[in-house]
Amino acid sequence: MTTQTLNEIQAALQLLKEKQWVDLTHTFGPDSPHFFMFEDAKFETLFNHDDGFFAQKFSFPGQYGTHIDAPIHFVRDTRFLEELELKELVLPLIVIDKSKAAEADHDFTFGVQDILDFEAVHGQIEKGTFVALRTDWSKRWPDHKAFNNKDTEGNNHIPGWGLEALKFLFEEREVKAVGHETFDTDSAVDFRKKGALEGEYYVLEQDTYQIELMTNLDKLPVKGAVIFNIVPKPEKASGFPVRSFAILP
Numbered sequence: 001m002t003t004q005t006l007n008e009i010q011a012a013l014q015l016l017k018e019k020q021w022v023d024l025t026h027t028f029g030p031d032s033p034h035f036f037m038f039e040d041a042k043f044e045t046l047f048n049h050d051d052g053f054f055a056q057k058f059s060f061p062g063q064y065g066t067h068i069d070a071p072i073h074f075v076r077d078t079r080f081l082e083e084l085e086l087k088e089l090v091l092p093l094i095v096i097d098k099s100k101a102a103e104a105d106h107d108f109t110f111g112v113q114d115i116l117d118f119e120a121v122h123g124q125i126e127k128g129t130f131v132a133l134r135t136d137w138s139k140r141w142p143d144h145k146a147f148n149n150k151d152t153e154g155n156n157h158i159p160g161w162g163l164e165a166l167k168f169l170f171e172e173r174e175v176k177a178v179g180h181e182t183f184d185t186d187s188a189v190d191f192r193k194k195g196a197l198e199g200e201y202y203v204l205e206q207d208t209y210q211i212e213l214m215t216n217l218d219k220l221p222v223k224g225a226v227i228f229n230i231v232p233k234p235e236k237a238s239g240f241p242v243r244s245f246a247i248l249p
Contacts, residue, residue: 020247023216025065026213027065028066036148043056078205078207089229090229094126094131094175096118101114107188109187127174131175160199161180182213228246231243
C-alpha cells in the first residue's frame with residue numbers, strides 16, 4: 001500500500017467521523033420482545049470481579065434482538081452467515097416512511113403503489129441499495145404487549161412488507177437487501193391469510209440478507225445515508241444479533 005493510498009483511506013475515515021452516526025440496533029436482554037416460537041434469552045454470570053475477571057454466558061436464538069437473517073434461514077442449500085461478503089454488509093440506504101399508514105392501520109401491508117408514490121417524490125430507487133421500511137413499530141420496544149399487538153382472539157396486528165412490493169424492489173429496482181422494525185418481513189395479516197411467511201422466503205431466496213427489529217429509522221434521511229451491518233461470524237449460522245448503524249450524509 002502506497003503512502004498516497006494510505007492517506008486517502010485515513011482522509012476518508014476522518015470524513016466519516018465528522019458525520020452523524022445513528023445506531024439502528026435495540027439493546028436486548030432476557031426480557032426483550034422476540035418471535036413467539038423462541039424461549040427467552042438467558043444471560044448468566046460465570047465469573048465476577050471477585051474471581052479476578054467478569055465473564056458471562058449468553059444463550060439466545062440467532063434471530064434475537066436486532067438481527068441479520070442469512071439466506072439459509074429459510075432456503076435450503078444457500079449461504080450461511082459466514083459466507084456473506086463484507087462489502088455486502090455496507091450499502092447505500094433508502095428509508096421509506098410509512099409510519100402514519102401503520103399508525104392508522106396496524107394491518108398495513110406495504111404494496112407496489114407505495115413504492116411508486118415514494119418514487120414520484122424522491123426519484124427512482126437505485127440499484128444495489130438497502131431499503132428500510134419505517135413504520136415506527138420500534139417505538140413500542142421493549143413492551144411485549146404493545147409490540148405483539150394481539151386482539152382479543154390472540155391474533156397479532158403488525159405491519160409489514162407485501163410480497164408483490166418485495167418482488168418489485170428486487171426484480172424491477174434490483175435492490176440488494178431490505179430491513180424493517182418488526183419481527184417478520186410479512187405483515188401479520190398476510191401471514192395469517194397465507195399460512196406462510198412468503199415475503200421472508202422470497203427475500204432470502206434472492207441469495208441476500210435482511211435486518212429485522214431495526215430502530216431509529218425516524219432519525220435518518222430518505223436517501224444519502226450508508227448502512228453498516230456488523231455481525232459476529234459463528235460457524236454455519238442462519239442468523240445472529242447484529243450491530244447495524246448508519247452514517248448520515
